[in-house]
Amino acid sequence: MSAPMTAMIEIINAEKTFTMHLQGGIRLPVVRGVSFEVDAGECVVLAGPSGAGKSSILKMIFGNYRCDGGRIGIRHDGAVIDLARAEPRDVLSVRRATIGYVSQFLRAVPRVATVDVVAEPLIATGTSREEARERAGQLLRRLNIPERLWTLPPSTFSGGEQQRVNIARGFISDHPILLLDEPTASLDAANREVVVGLIDEKKRAGVAMVAIVHDDEIRRLIADRVVDVTSFAAAA
């Protein structure tokens, strides 16, 4: 163990390579030497061209992609856990209580009503169903999803509506870490503004965030710091 870490996220020399066995074992280095920290109440925006590995880094922090080396230190439940080496059960525990993730696309479960899709993360951490639904409704209203749609599964919604449901699901929890992959990509100006407001509130609540945004205007509004990932590019 190194010196006690004060950041919420501390990444040291993380690296990731894909080995494509179906393509003759080609090795695709994605990133290497990824090192940065994120403090509570801070939003770090990852910058770099498409294919530089921004989404891969978010997935490594979420424990979705397995690291080939390095360390993903996460402050969880009063201690620091290295997600690069954590057991599956510990990764699940970190996701339940500590790290929220707003992916680019909603992976909708067939037949589950929108309001329940949004409420689910709260229910999973012990909030009552009624209260979770109440809070889900507030967020959906704020994100301009008409109430008549709340009982429908989001699979039939437009891209922008699904993205807003996804955002509501990601922002509803009180997770101290939030990962945002293009949260405003398919939104109109009014809804982008709502999301910027939500991010501001999370900052004030002390949430540590890592975001990918391509829109310069949004980046200017939310970024406390920009980390350029081209320096982590592993193509060699």
Added chain:
Amino acid sequence: MAETLRAAKDDQPLLVAEGLAKNYGRLAACRDISFSLYPGEVLAIVGESGSGKSTLLQLLSAQLSPSAGRVSYRMRDGVLRDLASLGEAERRFLFRTDWGFVHQDPALGLRMAVSAGANVGERLMAVGWNHYGNIRQTASSWLERVEIDTARIDDAPRTYSGGMRQRLQIARNLVTEPRLVFMDEPTGGLDVSVQARLLDLMRNLVSELDLAAVVVTHDLAVARLLSHRVMVMKGGQVIETGLTDQVLDDPHQPYTQLLVSSILPP
């Protein structure tokens, strides 16, 4: 699904497999399989036909004796017991109460000629329920939970559709509030729309009842929706294991990559 796993109130494994193997003559159907399953955890075993996944399920559920290794289960008194050491009465208790087994073919898990109510009630009677009214009421509420019209309670499952039969089989298994359910291709042989409904139902029941489950499936979508963890089997061995989304989004082994890349996007 992964997000819904409840905080582990119990940090001790429910089911433990150690060095499990099964040989049929010179054929090794399962080789050196070890893992632990925790309360409330859903494990999917994926792989193609002949990979040994169904044999493994039978070993885990004490329907087959291993050629080597052992399976231990934490009984309700908290003691971890080797399944091979259980007496007949203890084994029966597990099958009737603490475990469920959902077969791919509902006809194997149901009595097709007796009423739906009796199919569910039978498991209750086996654990000592004897008040007809209570049994019928509980059976009826379980039919509702699995979305079967209670007006059909006196009909035999042979008059039911495939999807209804499978939901009835689930009700019959869950009525005794088991802690562990084994499922063998639970959505196999059903229409896609029927599968989606069944999956959603199972997903909700598993999380509401905090069930542990071992689900054998060749359908990665089923694994994605239902399970927290995946074991990929090939040639009787576990070749890759991890969190479900890790294994499906970042498969490492050649065979797992082949499986994942073989799915047609919807």
